[in-house]
Amino acid sequence: MPTKTALVTGASSGIGEATALKLQSLGYTVYGAARRLDRLEKLGDRGIRPLAMDVTDDDSMRAGVERIVAEAGRIDVLVNNAGYGSYGSIEDVPLDEARRQFDVNVFGALRLTQLVLPHMREQRAGTVVNITSMGGKIYTPLGGWYHGTKFALEALSDCLRLEAKPFGIDVVVIEPGGIATEWGGIAADKLEESSGSGPYAAQAAAVASSLRSEANAKRNSPPSVIADAIGKAVTARRPKTRYATGFGAKPLIGLRRIVPDRAFDTLISRAIGMPR
Numbered sequence: 001m002p003t004k005t006a007l008v009t010g011a012s013s014g015i016g017e018a019t020a021l022k023l024q025s026l027g028y029t030v031y032g033a034a035r036r037l038d039r040l041e042k043l044g045d046r047g048i049r050p051l052a053m054d055v056t057d058d059d060s061m062r063a064g065v066e067r068i069v070a071e072a073g074r075i076d077v078l079v080n081n082a083g084y085g086s087y088g089s090i091e092d093v094p095l096d097e098a099r100r101q102f103d104v105n106v107f108g109a110l111r112l113t114q115l116v117l118p119h120m121r122e123q124r125a126g127t128v129v130n131i132t133s134m135g136g137k138i139y140t141p142l143g144g145w146y147h148g149t150k151f152a153l154e155a156l157s158d159c160l161r162l163e164a165k166p167f168g169i170d171v172v173v174i175e176p177g178g179i180a181t182e183w184g185g186i187a188a189d190k191l192e193e194s195s196g197s198g199p200y201a202a203q204a205a206a207v208a209s210s211l212r213s214e215a216n217a218k219r220n221s222p223p224s225v226i227a228d229a230i231g232k233a234v235t236a237r238r239p240k241t242r243y244a245t246g247f248g249a250k251p252l253i254g255l256r257r258i259v260p261d262r263a264f265d266t267l268i269s270r271a272i273g274m275p276r
Contacts, residue, residue, distance in 0.1 A: 005029045005072040006234070007064070009055060009112065010082035011048070012039035014181035015131065015223045019079055020048050022227035026235060028077065031068055055082045055108025056100075065115045077234050078116045079129045080109035083149070085187035087207065088194030090144040097194070098145045105149035110156060117164070124168040127234050130157045131226070134177050134249040138256045140268055142191060142200065142207045161241060172233045173242045177249030178220040184211040202275045210272045221246040 006023045010016035011032030020032040020043055032043045033053035040050035049071075053064040068075055083105040086097055113128055120126030135143065136150030154173060161171035188211040195204040210216065225246050233239040244250050256264060 006077035087191035177246035
């Protein structure tokens, strides 16, 4: 049997880096993709094949997929992990930034999936893993554009799962909770840039403080928790459609299912320390 091959985007740090190493430990030939090759040197030293790829650049994605097929002859797993959080009030965030977040978090993932699917269909096998978030099931103030991307990726994944099933392709959604990565700091920086002054300033201060909270950071799970879930999914004969894991993911998603909207509004606002 040929060695199975995996492509992991956003592999330069955090969840992507941990996932690339996990899949390698399971026997996969792993291509780790990121915009900057220099940030992949660490993975390259450990046998991961570095791949320069920008998920907002179609030529870049085409070239990456063509290289993998030429070298490995197949693609068995695609992990769409590249993404970021850009917070700010819906009113304040410039539409160019809102579009960029959708381009990276949604359109980049789905375009890369479009490029990989023909090869998986030809193999009659493959797994597409989309990293969403518990933020694809719950919502927080000043996170509208970010949550919009994750809700969208959840829905698209459900539709794709139905479409790909007849070809032997599994589609899996991973819903991380709080994970110890750079994500919170980046989201807080974007938030202060867009809504740090003006009518939403008090809300922005509360949310940014929550995003940077050392107490929350200490409770966050390591990226390896997500990598382990992905490892289980891609090696299962019949993987679950969703894996909610990491700090807070299961309880908050479960709470959202049973608590009415306005009650959830109150709970989230109090948890973040939103001004009344």
